[in-house]
Structures are given as C-alpha cells and as structure tokens.
Amino acid sequence: MERTDTVDVRAMAQRARQAAQPLAMADSSRKNNALQTTANLLLAQMPQLQQENERDLQAAQQNGLSPAMIDRLRLNDSRIAAMAEGLRQVAALEDPVGEITHLKIRPNGMRVGQMRVPLGVIGVIYESRPNVTADAAALCIKSGNAVILRGGSEAYYSNRAIASYLIAGLQAAGLPVDAVQYIDTTDRNAVGELLRCDPWVDVIIPRGGKDLIARIVAESHIPVIKHLDGICHTYVDCDADLEMALALTLNGKMQRVGVCNATETLLVHQAVAAEFLPRVCQQLSAAGCELRVCPQTRALAQGPWPLLDARPEDWDTEYLDAILSIRVVASLTEAMAHIEAHSSRHTEVIVTRNHASAMRFLREVDSAAVMVNASSRFSDGFEFGLGAEMGISTDKLHVRGPVGLEGLTTQKYIVLGDGQLRQ
Numbered sequence: 002m003e004r005t006d007t008v009d010v011r012a013m014a015q016r017a018r019q020a021a022q023p024l025a026m027a028d029s030s031r032k033n034n035a036l037q038t039t040a041n042l043l044l045a046q047m048p049q050l051q052q053e054n055e056r057d058l059q060a061a062q063q064n065g066l067s068p069a070m071i072d073r074l075r076l077n078d079s080r081i082a083a084m085a086e087g088l089r090q091v092a093a094l095e096d097p098v099g100e101i102t103h104l105k106i107r108p109n110g111m112r113v114g115q116m117r118v119p120l121g122v123i124g125v126i127y128e129s130r131p132n133v134t135a136d137a138a139a140l141c142i143k144s145g146n147a148v149i150l151r152g153g154s155e156a157y158y159s160n161r162a163i164a165s166y167l168i169a170g171l172q173a174a175g176l177p178v179d180a181v182q183y184i185d186t187t188d189r190n191a192v193g194e195l196l197r198c199d200p201w202v203d204v205i206i207p208r209g210g211k212d213l214i215a216r217i218v219a220e221s222h223i224p225v226i227k228h229l230d231g232i233c234h235t236y237v238d239c240d241a242d243l244e245m246a247l248a249l250t251l252n253g254k255m256q257r258v259g260v261c262n263a264t265e266t267l268l269v270h271q272a273v274a275a276e277f278l279p280r281v282c283q284q285l286s287a288a289g290c291e292l293r294v295c296p297q298t299r300a301l302a303q304g305p306w307p308l309l310d311a312r313p314e315d316w317d318t319e320y321l322d323a324i325l326s327i328r329v330v331a332s333l334t335e336a337m338a339h340i341e342a343h344s345s346r347h348t349e350v351i352v353t354r355n356h357a358s359a360m361r362f363l364r365e366v367d368s369a370a371v372m373v374n375a376s377s378r379f380s381d382g383f384e385f386g387l388g389a390e391m392g393i394s395t396d397k398l399h400v401r402g403p404v405g406l407e408g409l410t411t412q413k414y415i416v417l418g419d420g421q422l423r424q
Contacts, residue, residue, distance in 0.1 A: 008186045010194040013149055014201035017122045020177035021147040025119045029096040031174045032143055036092040039135070039170035040085040046166065047081050053158040054131070061155055073130050074156055084135045084163075087389065091139040094388040097407045098145045101415065112417040117410045119145035121203035124195050125391075126151045126217060128209035131159035137206070138167045138181050140391050144409035147180040149202065151195060153209070154187035161185060196221040206404070208392050211319075226404060228369075228395035230319045230345035231261030233377045236336045236362070238353035239272035243280075245374060246352040250281055253350065253377040255288045259321045261393060262348050262380040266316060267327045268336045271297070274329045278302040282327075290323045297329035316343040333358055337365055344368055346395040348380040369395050369402040 024032075043050065054076040061071050076084075097117045104114030123146045125137045134150055141148035152160035164183035171178050184191050196205065199222040206226045207217045214227050235253050237246045253264035269277055278301045282292055286306035293311040294302065302308060315326040316339070330336045340349055348370040351362040359373040370380040380403070382390025387405030394400050400408035 008184055008188070008191055010149075010184060010191055011198055011201075013182050013184065014122065014124075014195070014198035016179040017147040017149055017182055018201040020179035021119070021121050023177050024142070024147055024180045025098065025121075025145040027145065027176055029098075031176055032096070032145070033092040035142055035167075035170040035174035035176055036088045036139055037170075038173045039139075039166050040088040040092075042166040042169055043081055043085040043088070043135070043163070046162075047078065050081060050159070050162050051076060053162040056158040057131075057156050064155075066155065070129065070155070074159070076131060076159060080132065084132045087132070087136055088139050091143050091389050091406075094143065094406060096143065097410050102412075104417075109421045110419060111421050114415055114417075115412040116415045117407070118413055119410055122147045122149065122201060123409065124149045124151070124198070124202050124205045124223070126192060126195070126205065126207045126209070126213070128153035128213060129155060131156040131163060133208055134160045134163040134183075135167070136389065137208070137391060138164070140389055140406060140409060142167075142171070142176075142180065144406045146409055147177075147182075149182050149184065149195060151184040151192060157187055192217075193220060196223060199223045204399075206391055224399070226392070226394050226396060226400060226408075228261065228345070228347060228393050231263070231321075231347045231393075232265050232317065232319050232343060232345040233262060233348040233350075233380070234266045234268055234336075234340050234344060235264045235350040235352065235377060236268040236330075236333075236340070237270060237273060237277060238333060238336075238351055238355065238358055239270040240355035240358060241270075241273060241277075241352040242354055242374075243273060243277050246277060247281055247284060249350065249352055249374070249376050251284055251288065254285065254325050255290060255323065256376070256378050258323045260378075261319070261321075262377050263321070264350070264377045265318065265320055265324075265326065266339075266343070267325055268330050268339060269298075269327065270333070270336070271329050271331050274298070275301050278327070278329075279304055282306055282308070285325060288323075290325055293324065293326045295328040298327045301329070302327075319345065333361065337362065340366055340368075347393065348372065348377045350375065350377050369393065 100117040127133045167181045168178050205223045207214045282302040293309045293315050346368045349366050349368045350372045382403035382405045391404040
C-alpha cells in the first residue's frame with residue numbers, strides 16, 4: 002500500500018509551532034481532559050478502529066509481512082483497551098511543566114532557580130505498532146509539547162484513526178487541535194521534509210529499526226533523541242551469588258528476546274566460571290537459547306548442549322533473538338574493558354556481593370543504565386517509575402536512558418528579585 006497524497010509538511014510544522022505556546026501554557030486539568038476524552042473515544046469507536054486496522058492487516062498479508070509483524074499490527078479488543086488505559090495512566094502522572102527546582106538565595110537576596118518547560122514541537126517517526134501513535138502523542142500532550150506524527154505505512158489506516166481521536170480529545174478540552182498532527186501520506190519524501198523543518202521543530206524522536214534510525218540521524222537538521230543498538234551485558238563477578246546470577250542471566254536473556262534491553266553478552270569471572278558456566282549453559286540451552294562462546298567457555302562448559310564458537314563480530318551484535326555470546330574474563334577490570342569496547346551504551350549489569358566492586362562498576366561503566374544485582378530487562382520507563390516512556394536514549398544530550406515526561410521538557414533559569422542592582 003502506498004499513499005502519495007501531497008502533504009505540506011512545512012505548513013504542518015508552522016501550525017505546530019503556533020499551537021505549541023498555548024499548549025505549553027495549558028493547565029494540567031485541560032491536558033488530562035484531552036487524554037481522558039481520547040481514551041473514551043478509543044473504546045466507544047472500537048468497531049470503527051478495528052475496521053481501519055483490518056485494512057492494514059489485509060495489506061500486510063498481501064505484501065507478505067511475517068506473522069510476527071502482522072501480530073504486532075493487530076488491534077484486538079484487549080489491545081485497544083490497553084491503549085485507552087495507557088492514556089489514563091499518563092493523565093494520572095504528575096505534570097512536570099512549571100516545576101521550580103534548585104531555588105537558592107544569593108548574597109544580595111535574589112532567589113535563582115530553574116523552571117521546567119516543554120521542548121516545543123516534537124516530530125515522532127515510528128514503525129509498525131499503532132499503539133505508538135497514542136502513547137507518543139499522550140506523552141507530548143501531557144508534557145506540553147506539540148507533536149507531528151509520522152507512522153509506518155504498514156499501520157497507515159490504524160494510525161490515522163487513532164490520531165483523529167487524539168485531535169478530537171484536544172478539541173473537546175479547548176486545546177489547539179494543531180498540537181497533534183498526523184502526516185497523512187506514506188511517501189518517504191515526507192520524512193525527509195520533516196527532518197528539514199528545523200525553524201519550527203525542536204527535536205525528532207525515532208522509534209523503529211536500526212535502518213530507520215540511522216537514516217534519520219544521517220539526514221536530520223534537527224536534534225535527534227535515539228538509540229541505535231541495545232548491546233547489553235551481564236557480568237558475573239567472582240563474588241557473585243551464583244543462584245542469583247543464574248536467575249538474572251535467564252531473565253535478562255530469555256524473558257523477552259526481541260527487545261533492546263535483553264542481555265546479549267554474558268561475561269563470567271574466571272574464578273567462578275568452572276562452577277557457573279555448565280549450569281547456565283544447560284539452563285539457557287534447555288530454554289532454546291543458542292550459545293556462542295569463547296575458547297575458555299567451551300573448555301569449561303562441555304556438555305550435551307551445543308556450543309558454537311563466537312566470532313569477533315558476535316561481541317558487537319544485537320541479536321534480538323534467542324542467542325547469547327559468552328566470554329570468560331580474568332577480572333572486573335577486564336569485564337569493564339570489554340564493555341567499553343563493545344557496548345552500545347544502553348544497559349549493563351554486574352552480579353556481585355562485593356560492595357566495592359559494585360560501586361566501581363556503577364562509577365566507571367559509561368552506559369545509560371548501570372545495574373547491580375538486577376535483570377537488564379528492568380531498563381524501561383515503566384519499571385523505573387516514570388509511568389510511561391517515549392523510548393530509550395543512549396545519547397548524553399539532552400536526555401539519557403528511558404525518556405518519560407521529564408525527558409520531554411527542558412529547564413530555564415528564573416530569578417526572583419526585589420530591585421537588586423548589579424554593582
């Protein structure tokens with residue numbers, strides 16, 4: 002399916018800029034009302050939404066999309082209900098806009114602090130799952146940002162319908178309808194046009210595969226919040242509780258394999274490798290995981306389970322599958338050196354009972370999330386207590402890690418004076 006209707010993306014961006022200021026000034030109750038109304042519309046219009054979704058599903062089958070991809074596209078009753086509940090959860094979150102922090106009194110009596118404000122206009126470019134339309138727009142509305150949505154062609158009709166409910170929610174709450182706009186075409190040129198709207202769009206957030214994100218990073222004239230890979234490591238230290246290490250490794254790798262926070266490489270200290278590796282390899286293999294191992298691991302983990310030799314490129318691969326690379330290291334220092342050389346700066350885990358080692362790992366490992374004795378699968382906005390997330394950022398500017406409401410705002414300095422003059 003290809004819709005190449007002419008869409009003036011630059012005009013959309015200009016309208017979004019005009020809508021951004023009144024939305025930024027809106028109080029929490031009006032923003033929450035818009036989200037609650039949209040949630041109600043999703044449920045009330047469920048049959049109509051499923052009709053639009055069926056058009057996408059039929060096109061996906063005709064285009065030979067995989068069963069897994071088709072399943073991601075499908076909007077059944079429970080998924081639509083979950084989408085509506087997600088909107089209500091965002092409405093229930095504390096509004097970060099207007100929060101004043103770090104207020105300090107200067108010697109001359111002036112009070113200097115920071116106030117949290119929206120970023121402005123956000124362009125969200127995403128693939129596949131239509132629920133992203135509701136999730137992304139909800140976070141933008143609640144954080145006071147206008148948003149321009151450009152979904153994947155495979156979910157065109159579903160995305161367009163959901164966007165219409167969001168716009169109706171804004172209208173019902175008395176908020177500017179141009180604060181949510183959907184690029185109503187599948188023409189790839191529309192993406193390039195959006196990426197050149199830097200006079201009006203403040204940030205681009207891509208959600209999708211590596212190829213999409215790489216293209217956006219290469220072409221965008223606008224700052225991008227993104228991550229390319231999720232090459233996450235779990236390191237089992239010489240002072241690890243090995244029962245805990247088994248459970249964390251199995252959960253980090255196999256609880257859900259096709260996600261960015263799944264463990265892709267297991268590092269094991271040589272002092273515990275002989276005891277730990279046969280047990281973990283047996284359990285991983287029984288769970289259906291393919292094991293790609295270093296020579297030391299092969300020597301120590303022989304058994305009735307298959308072991309494949311790790312290739313150099315394995316240490317730099319995000320599998321997104323039931324595949325794990327395993328390496329034995331001589332020390333914590335060597336484990337951190339491996340992570341430094343091969344990590345995508347997403348999430349790293351140490352399993353240890355040694356407080357000094359744990360604190361060193363936390364200080365020295367340079368990733369968006371660094372964990373002690375916890376599964377890498379917890380690297381997620383909801384699990385971190387953010388309520389919801391736009392995605393994960395492995396950048397250092399302007400936000401790092403799960404991007405929630407606060408990550409969609411910035412800060413400005415405020416000064417509260419009483420006639421002070423600079424001498």
